[in-house]
Amino acid sequence: MTDLIPDLRAPSAPEGTGRVKSGMPVSRVDGRAKVTGAARYAAEHAAPDLTYGVVVSGTVAKGRIKTIDTSAAEAVPGVIAVLTHENRKVKMRGNDLAYKDMTAPAGSPFRPLYSDRIFYSGQPVALVVAETFEAARHAASLVSLTYDVEEHDTNLLANLGRAYKPRPLKAGFTPPSSKGDADAAWDAAPVKIEAQYYNGVEHHNPMEMHASTVVYGEDGHLTVYDKTQSSQNSRWYISHAFGLSKDKVTVRNPYVGGAFGSGLRPQYQLPLAVMAALQLKRSVRVVLTRQQMFSFGHRPETWHRIKLAADRDGQLSAIVHEAIQETSRLEDYVEVVVNWSGQMYACDNIKLAYELVGTDRYTPIDMRAPGAAHGVHALEVAMDELAYELKMDPLAFRLKNYAEKNPLEDKPYSSKELRQCYQLGSERFGWKDRPIEPRSMRDGEELVGWGMATGMWDSLVMVARVSAVLHADGRLVVSSAASDIGTGTYTVMSMIAAEAMGLPMERVTFQLGDSTLPLAPVEGGSSHVSTVGSGVAGACEKLQKTLLKMAQAMPDSIFRKLQLRQVEFNDGRIHLRGQPDNGVSLSEVLAHAGKDRVEEKFLLTPQMLKQRKYSRAVHSAVFCEVRVNEKLGIVRVTRVVNAVAAGRIISAKTAESQIVGGVVWGISQALHEETYTDHRLGRFMNHNYAEYHVAVNADIHDIQVIFADEDDRVVSKQLGAKGVGEIGIVGVAAAVSNAIFHATGKRLRTTPMSPDKLLLGDHEVPLHSPPELN
Structure with missing residues (x-):
């Protein structure tokens, strides 16, 4: 694909954007089209x-x-x-x-x-x-x-006893495994907790x-x-x-x-x-x-049972996490719910189990951080509970059980700067000033609580093809059938290409959103930057090599016998490294070769042999302040600090925006969002904006994002980057729950934590006769 597709109108950066480097806070190249109405959507x-x-x-x-x-x-x-x-x-x-x-x-x-x-x-x-x-x-x-x-039957909690193991699984889902004897270790432990947790149905509500x-x-x-x-x-x-x-x-x-x-x-x-x-x-x-x-897919209703045990010094000795989710009668939709409990903390005895219950609903579908948004919530609330049983600071407890390797697989992490996240986040939040006892802070009529949680999400890399075309007039058009769902794909890919070729942003166009373009994966799982972005970097490197060969063929070329590492591309020129005046324009290179354009294509494939030796993930530390009016059951999340380790950050502005958006949704999940079913009718009842509550501006206050210094060349050889789309929401609901406990002394184990639950206590979780999962 050499020219822009008619009526696609891929956006370019406005004139004057200039040269860019990774990590710069560049505004969205598609921003003007969106705010002026030039961007056209499906309808x-x-x-x-x-x-x-x-x-x-x-x-x-x-x-x-x-x-x-x-x-x-x-x-x-x-x-x-x-x-x-x-x-x-x-x-x-x-x-x-x-x-x-x-x-x-x-x-x-x-x-x-x-x-x-x-x-x-x-x-x-x-x-x-x-x-x-x-x-x-x-x-x-x-x-x-x-x-x-x-x-019909749409009631998960009434049917936990008929749960079953999923049928042959979809690619990308790893069945949970175990190690040691977690039940025996739990029975023998001096300090332990056991509790059940519950997450209600949530529905996607994008603007379009x-x-x-x-x-x-x-x-x-x-x-x-x-x-x-x-x-x-x-x-x-x-x-x-x-x-x-x-x-x-x-x-x-x-x-x-x-x-x-x-x-x-x-x-x-x-x-x-x-x-x-x-x-x-x-x-x-x-x-x-x-x-x-x-009336189609949703984040599935989920029930958990967690048992944690530790010695009196706070070293974990047993982790048991069992979960049951709803699916449809037609398909076995699965999520990675319990696996996080086998990866996040060092422990010799881990037992994980995951089963499904078929109901007369539409098949659930992935929703931001599928599985982790529920699984990490349950684990991190349980970790807070055990920390209080031990009379340990919740952050100190997590650091005591810090996993240097993946506990289940005994693999090193490709990169893991979670300690840095704990340090940066706690310092920015002021965690050292937190009294450990609940109900110890108050501001007028409101109780004040501080809570924290750890977040984790996979670092995925898939297969993608990318085309890069340099025109004689200096325009660079890069193409792949990627998608921009509002995350900033246009901007990030343009930045990667512009930096690689030494061009100002306004001379680069990234073309996406068309099935005839080179192969790209489904935009999901926080994989687009590490996959398509790496493909863009690869295509541009091939383009550089081609242009260098063409420059070497020019009369009396100063580039003869030089390798790519000995030259630079800047401002539409190729020149000797460190000598910007000693070179030639790319237009002259193409003219001498008799070409009006030069194109290179690149196929990005994961480095499977290398990657399978490592566990690959992004990590975060979420710190949260809540203020609770106990008489009314009203909770306000007044401050959140989210410190994230996600490899090299390519676009600081869009990356921060993604984390902020994830935190907002995490607050919404924690306090507002649930789709209620009338099981007599088998129907979702609050299927509208009036009754399906989402966080609004008045619910959101101070959110601060910190990115740890990290570079991961296992996940992304070309960029060192990992994804940030999902990690922003992971752990937020747990941090809110833990902050509510610190403020009130009341432990809430369900989402959303609505006012009735704060006033009356959790009543959704069936606290009797939980099933035995295998």
């Missing part, structure tokens, strides 16, 4: 014959569709068709494999409008397509259905609702603008589910208004829009309503 791309689809949602949790009456809807002026499982003419393939996207778990993926079966409340049962959105929306309200209702605009071309080619975290994953799904050649489908996602995991898998509006476009041979747009945003 904002036009087509000359565009029609509008509105989804009709089912109202029962389980059963079969008995009748569908679409006559009233079809009579609405402007309605073109009402698609159902009964009149769908587009062929959809019949095997499960055809519907498995690149991130699908084990099982049978949900297929919209495929049959009369109802698997969950809110399931799409029809699609009304009309000439206008208003007509489609009105007609959708007129579709009438009857059902043969079957008995899920939408797909399918532009039907004259030759039947589909150009799809989709709200997704991977254009290539959406193309994969469409081509396989509908039996289309991938050459007949192009998917674009140049701008994504937040996703946080909700766009990892194609959501049902995508196949519905494609189905309608193929059947009607017209362009179709389908946008989910805010309420329908609650």
Whole structure:
């Protein structure tokens, strides 16, 4: 791909940005497009014959569709068709494999409008397509259905006893392992705790609702603008589910208004829009309503039991962490929930277990720091509990059990500056002034508490291809089918390329968000910088080598017999290292070679043999202050310091923004967010912004971010960087919980910690007859 894709309009830095180096606080190159409205999202791309689809949602949790009456809807002026499982003419393939996207778990993926079966409340049962959105929306309200209702069950806590081990697991999930005899060590220990923990369902609520605009071309080619975290994953799904050649489908996602995991898998509006476009041979747009945003994947409800034991000096002797999560009847969605408890602290006896309970809900999906947001919360609250049993400072207790190696695998860490995080964070927070006794600090009517927790997240590297094209006029265009879900991908990749080639930022364009671009992984797991970014660095290094060879071929070249390390690229020139005046412009190099452009491509593959010798992770230390009005049960998080070790920081401004955003969400998880189910109906009840509470500006106060000095060439040989997308949220809810205990002496073990729980105590956790997990 040599030129910018029409109507993609990849942004470049504004004039005057100039030269950049890693770690600089560079403003987003896509910022102007976003604040002026020039950035177009999935539901904002036009087509000359565009029609509008509105989804009709089912109202029962389980059963079969008995009748569908679409006559009233079809009579609405402007309605073109009402698609159902009964009149769908587009062929959809019949095997499960055809519907498995690149991130699908084990099982049978949900297929919209495929049959009369109802698997969950809110399931799409029809699609009304009309000439206008208003007509489609009105007609959708007129579709009438009857059902043969079957008995459903959506209650995880009532079914812990029927938990089972996951079926064959998805790639990237490591089943939990154990070592030693944790139960015996716990029984024999002089100091120990045992408790159960619970996390309620959370739903993604990005600003941009899920939408797909399918532009039907004259030759039947589909150009799809989709709200997704991977254009290539959406193309994969469409081509396989509908039996289309991938050459007949192009998917674009140049701008994504937040996703946080909700766009990892194609959501049902995508196949519905494609189905309608193929059947009607017209362009179709389908946008989910805010309420329908609650009708697909969510962060799963999770139950934990943790047992910790130590000797009287505070050395851990046993860690037991068992967890049960909900999944759908269709698929075994799995998360790495308990594994963190086998990695974070030195201990000779560790027992981990993880099982699932199938319920009549849609399959859960990854949400920011999947597994860790729940698993680390439970472990870190338990660690605080044991610290109080030992009468030790919680930070001192963690330092006492600091893991120099991965305790389960006995592998060294590729890099681990967690001690530095503890030091920097505690000093900035003022932790040394913290009295250990609960209820020892007060400010007027509010009790004041200080809590802390450790955070941890994987450092992932995947496979990616990158193209770099230098034009004779000095423009550099770098391309990969990456995604920018608001994290700053455009900016970071542009910075890496600009620094590598010695160009001002405004001369560099990074092109992403198109399935025809070079291969990129799904944007998730905090892997894009270490993967695509390393690919950008690799492509630019190949470009440098090519340009050096071309310069060596010039008459009387001063570069003959020189190696790459002996030259520099600056301001559109190649020159001897340390001698900026002793060189030649890149334009002259290309002109002499008779080229108007030069292109290099690079394939980034993980260094598996080297990496498997190490444990690879990012770490953090979270310190939190809360103020509690005990009479009203109101908690305010007034101060957070989050110290993070995430390798070399490429873009200081976007990296800090990611951590701040993670902390905000962690506060929201701790105090606000939960989707409640009426189990009689099997339905999420608060599926709107009025009743699904998220943190707002008034809930957020002082947040400070510190980055430890770290460089990891095992995770990223080219950059030394690791990811920061997930780590910001990990540990925050636990730090809030621990601060609440310090303020009040009341231990809350569930999320969210809403006012009723502070006033009445935890009541969601079943404190009787917990199951024995194997």
